[in-house]
Amino acid sequence: MGKLYFFNPDNDLALAAGNGERYTPPAAALDLRRAGALLPLWWCDEGNEVLVETDEAVEVADSLKSTFGISGTAVRKSEASNHAAPWGWSPLSARLMREGGAAMVPAPDEIERLRMLSHRRTSMPLARAMGAEESIVARECFSETEAEAAIAAAGGDAIIKQPWSSSGRGVMGTRSMRADALRCAIAGTIRRQGSIMVERRLEREADFAALFVSDGRRVRFEGASVFVTLPSGAYAGNIVDSGDRLMERIPVDISAAIKGAEEYLTEAVAPHYRGYMGIDMLAYRKGGRLMLDPCVELNLRMTMGVAAMLLARRGLRGVLRVKPSEPSAGELNLSPIPGARFSIVVSDGEVPA
Template sequence: MPLTYLFNPENDLALAADVDRYTAPAPIRRLRADLALLPMWIASPGSRIIAPADDAEFLDFCKSVIDGLDGIGIYDGEPSQAMPWGWSRSVRNELLRAGVECNADDAMLSQLRRLSSRQTTVDVLQRLDAKGVDIPAMPKVCHSLAEAAAAVEEFDAAVLKMPWSSSGRGVARVDNSFFPTYENWVSGIVRRQGFVVCEPYLDKLQDFAMEFYVEGGQAAFKGYSVFFNNQQMSYDHAVVASTAELRRRLLMFVDASTLDIVQTAVTECLEELLPESYSGYVGVDMMVYRKSGGALAVNPCVEVNLRTTMGVVSSALGDNVVHSGCEGVMRVLYHKDKAALEQFKSTLQPPRFSDRRLSGGTLLLAPITSESRYTATLTIV
């Protein structure tokens, strides 16, 4: 049975709400509408994408210039199996109403919700530590304001994180002297979501992730993503190149054995933790950081994303779309009004292709309309 993909970037917020019908904030609804076709870049042959019928023209253009998109189309009600960006009670009900078959029952969704919280990051780090993988100071799961205050005092420079949040929201950099400013925020998180995670602030040199596809209890490594966050700790852009090239970039910081040990151990952890019924992507965010003595190391689990991520997309683009020897940048940008959108469009250089791969200019990753406020692009640099 073919797969039907759905871009539902609000999923982390829907998990936090844990309701049958979740309504996302307006900006995220706009993001979802504008980038509805984004899953086409990771879709399997013959699959369908839930997107407006008008997006078929853009899809046909991409098929005409790039290999690997044959058989992918807009969902029109034919029997298919659901493959959302992420799973929640809300998205399951939405997909069922659209006529898409869903194998996610209540027990599975409850388990996935629990595993999607930042408690899983701590669980994975504990397992990695037991396997002999070098990790930074262990994060603390704090169930009260007093526990959070003690954790921040211990780390001095710390990062506080909500159990469920999205795109850098719910993350705060806190020094011990400024913790009183965040007391109401922490108390509210504990009241609504049960706990807050406190981890040491590290001297970061490079964000990256390992991307996996999990099916039948087996986790398969799919590639790396090398990305950069903005000052609000939200995703800004990613380097787009082949898996081999991204690995070479990471080897500028750490040796090959470190990457291989981390990959093997994280694969084992995912297979130990995830239910056999889960089929889908998992992105494990990591970080190259500098220890107090100056040595470079890898934090092997900054966060476990039990869903598709922008890193999954950028990794696939590097292996399947960008021309060999080229490097690109993937960006998701917000434009405050039509004038800003038109100004942005005027700066774009048309895409150029060699051997049916992108070799120059900028390729839109989803169509732009007059109503668009978010754009996703891949630019060769």
């Protein structure tokens, strides 16, 4: 039996909403979902399918397959009873996969378990298992007083995070926030999501991730992802290159952290989840030494880093980016849906130094 893939990058928003399978993502998130609908075609095996929402996407998929020799088929509804393989699991994605004809969709109690495993508190014991210094492990705070104390313990220079959030949203640095805005952000997050995460801000030098896959019994390391960032530190893309060359770009040793992650995730996650996941990491300066933060967060879903790894295995090289515009010259549009507000591209062979 094959797989039925579905690109739903709005999944973290659905988890944060917590209002079940009838959640409606914001317009921009829906636009990105439609624009990237065909991205999973690039790692389809023969017999696999990609669930899409328009007949136009089916037609574009046929063109991609003939031009690039891609396997797999785009469908509005599967008749093959393929196993569900969305970008991420939530009550919303479970409903959409069932309606799309997928088999092996998790039951509601299993989806809720995955939602709780996707909470940022999972990163706390995981970070310890990966060897993180206790001073950089996040704290989960359930009141404004507790959060303010955690921020003070970090010298007032902390990062606050919503327990469920997406693509950098819901992550704020306290150093540049006015006191009233900070209190409002803390209170609002606790009111909506029950708690807030607080961690010490680090002098980051490099951003990267370790990528893993679960087969339902064991979690194993699959490769690394290296991020492209703007001068502000904001995420701008993932390098698409061979695994060996990506590992050479990481300036600290992550081998012990990988082993700790495999052991912890096999115990805590593998019985409940099959599929890819990524652990964001960073290298930071402390007293002139380069140190590793082994677990900034766990993404219990497909990630753009995993996508970059799978694209590299198809022989692509460059930078994988999401753009709010048409592709530029020299960029390959991986999901060329006409009229889309976004484009998901790989720069043609251009790997940053």
